[in-house]
Amino acid sequence: MFSKNLQYNLLSLINITISFVFIIFLGRKFGAGESTDIYFLSITIVGYLGILAQCVWGAMSPYYIRLKVEDSLLADKLYSVLLNNVILISLAEIILYFLVTNNFRVISPEKKEFLDVFIYYLVLQSIILFNKALLNLEKHFAVFYLVDIFITTINLIVLLFFSKGDIVIIAYSTIIAAILAVIWQLYLVFFRLNYRYRLSISQKEMPRIYRNSIKMNIGLLLYGFKDIILVTVFTSFGSGVYSLFNYANKFSVALFQITNAPIVNIYVARLNEVVANKKFHEIKRLRRDVLVQTVLLLVIGFTVLYFILPYILGLFFKGKFSFEEIKEIQRIFSYMAVFYFVWAISIPYSRAISIFKLFNYYLLVNFIFFTLICSAYLVFKIYSLSYVDMLLLFSFAQFANLIFYVIKNRQFLNKKEESSALLVQR
DSSP states (O other): HHHHHHHHHHHHHHHHHHHHHHHHHHHHHOSHHHHHHHHHHHHHHHHHHHHHGGTTTTTTTHHHHHHHHOHHHHHHHHHHHHHHHHHHHHHHHHHHHHHHHHHSSSSSSHHHHHHHHHHHHHHHHHHHHHHHHHHHHTOOTTTHHHHHHHHHHHHHHHHHHTTTSSSSSHHHHHHHHHHHHHHHHHHHHISSSSOOOOOOSOTTTHHHHHHHHHHHHHHHHHHHHHHHHHHHHTTTTTTHHHHHHHHHHHHHHHHHHHHHHHHHHHHHHHHHHHHHOOOOGGHHHHHHHHHHHHHHHHHHHHHHHHHHHHHHHHHTTTTOOHHHHHHHHHHHHHHHHHHHHHHHHHHHHHHHHHHHHOOOOOOHHHHHHHHHHHHHHHHHHTTTOOOOHHHHHHHHHHHHHHHHHHHHHHHHHHHHOOOOOOOOOO
């Protein structure tokens, strides 16, 4: 397992490196201003809308694994049914976007020009995420990173050689690259896994998958609302401040993904198998291995990166950011590190909650998180807090999530151990 983790950590590192090169040249070309604000804002909006498309498949993994064991043909059909639903939901969202933005001024004309193109990435992103989830369950772990590497590489080439000061061209390049990535993923599904496409939108398991996916993704919508609040908070401090936050966040996310994503992807696939085969006694060992690796890598990574960050920014951006802006990015990064560290510890517990099919509890926890961050925003407005104060409050809300997930995991596994003990006695 550790050897495999190293391989996927390397792929994750390549992915993050290319992403960094892209945002470096994005910063060199556009600085921290209106253009970069538009780009980062559009990424946030499309990412948030993409959660709605996950409402049809987010809880599919335990059902899919069970079908793979019991009836592989039904698992095959389930893929086509969910894929068709993902496409329909995404297209409906795009239509709704144009109905709203063409009749109401919810965003500025400058942002709408970019988003009117970039919004089509929504359907492609939704398909890519769904295919990543399925291929991850089929142990094609590398696809998770190779798709992102390809899309970012295309965007980087366009930015370097074809962009003439117009950020909209990045929207077009993202869509073209995503189309090619989807074609490759579908090739793997239909030719490597030998699935057969079916023009169907329903199957026996669908009501349960829908019901649990909606619970799960309403939870994600509630949790993801933090990104919308952060947009509101940082844009209220003037043009370019949201870009400073995004550059600090990119470094945090980069380190988080390099150290955490490969480990968690393998953990999720193995945890699904363990639960499907009812080997609950193995869960604590799996989780312990994940937490030890994650904590060790994050502590070292965040500490080192904090101290070298000003030198990296000064070297990369060469005068596009002032000394004050660089120090501010470093300060924001330190607060984001706290948030991501707490989040990383909670992930093995939160993923287990969905695999245990405890979707009502998952929804409850995220509703509590939503309530906490909305309360934090009210405090921010009433007392005119700084944006770093908001980041601290967000970390507190994330810590509350961790406590709730740990408690429920222990309760669930204790019940399973008690049930197993009773069976042995009988």
